[in-house]
Amino acid sequence: MPTAVNLKSVTNNVGWSVLSKTSTFGLKFVTVPILARILSPQEFGVVAVAQTVVMFLTMIGSAGLSASLILEAEEDDETVHSVFWVNLAVAIAMAACIYLWADSFAGFLGAADAGYLLKIMAFLIPLQLAGDVAYSLLARRLAFQKDAAWSVVSESIGALTAVGMALAGFGVWSLxxxxxxxAIVRLGGLFYASGYRPRFVLSMAKVGALTKYSLGIMGSEIFNFITFQSPLVVVSRHLGLADAGAYSAANRFSSIPNQVLLAGLMGVLFPVFSHMSNDTRRRSDALMLSTQVSTVVLAPMMFGIWAIAEPGMLLIFGQQWAYAWPVLGLLAVSKGIMSPCSTYIPFLKGAGRSGVLWWVAVLRAGLVYGLVSYGVMTGGLVAAMVWLCVANAITLVFYSWAVFRTNGTAFLSGLYVTTRPMIAAIIMAVAVRFLIDHIKTGLPGGASANAIWQVLVGAAAGAAIYGVLLLLTERDLLRKLVELIRQRKAQPAGAGS
Incomplete structure (x- = not known):
């Protein structure tokens, strides 16, 4: 591989990647509540349903071939150009299918009014897939600072566009x-940052050599997409666009901490794990450490959102969305349960185990779709979110088993070590929720001011409680991190792996 992997290079790239995701999702933290106050739940719902189809086909198109370039020992121009043209041809074919059968897709998803939006959004697919090869070249070079800069620029311009159009009265067109x-800004930025310029070179033999791995990745991404998007489809079909809009708004907000860390880690760890393909001990140590650290950071955020969901929903989204606070809280819990799994996908991809990824994704998709559907039909939106939590708890167990088996780690000890920070986060969240329920009537101000106080007190108490629990339960991990920080300061970024 062209770039040496050591502690400093990995942490630098994780830092850049997380910084970009923090910036872009920080924009969502600001823009989603603004747009939620301007637009109606129905408008959010119709765009969310239409975007589901586009995201699904984009994920299929980008999952396999471009990712396989990261595992290649060398950057072969013929292979790179061939993957670009095949990706583009697939993207155009997918866009044409959406455009021609937009009304049928929208009707199937329970949102017949979204057909006209689907026709327009079909053009997003070529825009998004055309940059995949350029991104893969940046990833294999561990040049995430360049991708980070263009991610921030593209999302910032897009967010400003949305808010400006919404304030000007464009309604759903602002989204x-x-x-x-x-998409347009990011595409241009990726080509500029990577230096990649497509040439018409096409070798189907080169593409064919990548298909075994890429088909496994593509299959897993299809079922991952079903996992992430099926709740929205089920809610839209059975409960209507208003509940779909409530789910979409709550899901967007509760996903911000999750996606900041996950997107930042997964993008970097995939090429890092692939660099370590010939050093299984080093890769195993990296898996356990990165899983522990990601859980320590992510779990308290997600369970903390549950603890302050009621005042938080009112404060951030406004009175028209306040009724949906249980949805926000339960969605955060469902994501918090999966926090130890943050590193599993990049580990399996980097280890070349696309087959394991595929069958785990199939099992998870079936669980989520089945249990959420049961919840919707028996108890409505809140019940569906409860069953989503149950599905994710089951997924955590069998996903951990599959990864630890691949890694050669004892299942029970591995599960205990990686979930211990999550258990501490759950204890913290329950304590904060108990505290808020008993002091909220005594806090000053009207409804909005009282909600602010609840959030502030809850956040301060949660940070203090979780800090104490970490000192009690994760002293070995904290000592290891301090030692790694010292090693990082003493290690030049360009040192050998």
Whole structure:
């Protein structure tokens, strides 16, 4: 591989990647509540349903061939150009299918009014897939600072476009404008940052050599997409666009901490684990450490959102969305349960185990779809979110078993070590929720001011409680991190792996 991997190079790239995701999702933290106060739940719902189809086909198109370039020992120009043209041809074919059968897709998803939006959003697919090869070249070179800069620029311009159009009265078109502007800017930025310029070179033999791995990745991404998007489809079909809009708004917000860390880690760890393909001990140590650290950071955020969901929903989204606070809280819990799994996908991809990824994704998709559907039909939106939590708890167990088996780690000890920070986060969240329930009537101000106080007190108490629990339960991990920080300061970024 062209770039040496050591502690400093990995942490530098994780830092850049997380910084970009923090910036872009920080924009969502600001823009989603603004747009939620301007637009109606129905408008959010119709765009969310239409975007589901586009995201699904984009994920299929980008999952395999471009990712396989990261595992290649060398950057072969013929292979790179061939993957670009095959990706582009697939993207155009997918866009044409959406455009021609947009009304049928929308009707199937329970949102017949979204057909006209689907026709327009079909053009997003070539815009998004055309940059995949350029991104893969940056990833294999561990040049995430370049990708980070263009991610921030594209998302910032898109967010400003959305808010400006919404304030100008464009309604649902403000969300469409955000998607297109961000996609166009990011595409140009990726080509500029990577230096990649497509040439018409096509070797189907080169593409064929990548298909075994890429088909496994593509299959897993299809079922991962079903996992992530099926709740929205089920809610839309059975409960209507208003509940779909409530789910979409709550899911967008509760996903911010999750996606900041996951997107930042997964993008970097995949090429890092692939660099370590010939050093299984080193890769195993990296898996356990990165899983522990990601859980320590992510779990308290997600369970903390559950603890302050009621005042938080009112404060951030406004009175018209306040009724949906249980949805926000339960969605955060469902994501918090999966926090130890943050590193599993990049580990399996980097280890070349696309087959394991595929069958785990199939099992998870079936669980989520089945249990959420049961919840919707028996108890409505809140019950569906409870069953989503149950599905994710089951997924955590069998996903951990599959990864630890691949890694050669004892299942029970591995599960205990990686979930211990999550258990501490759950204890913290329950304590904060108990505290808020008993002091909220005594806090000053009207409804909005009282909600602010609840959030502030809850956040301060949660940080203090979780800090104490970490000192009690994760002293070995904290000592290891301090030692790694010292090693990092003494290690030049360009040192050998």
């Amino acid at each position: 469409i404008g955000q998607l297109f502007v961000s």
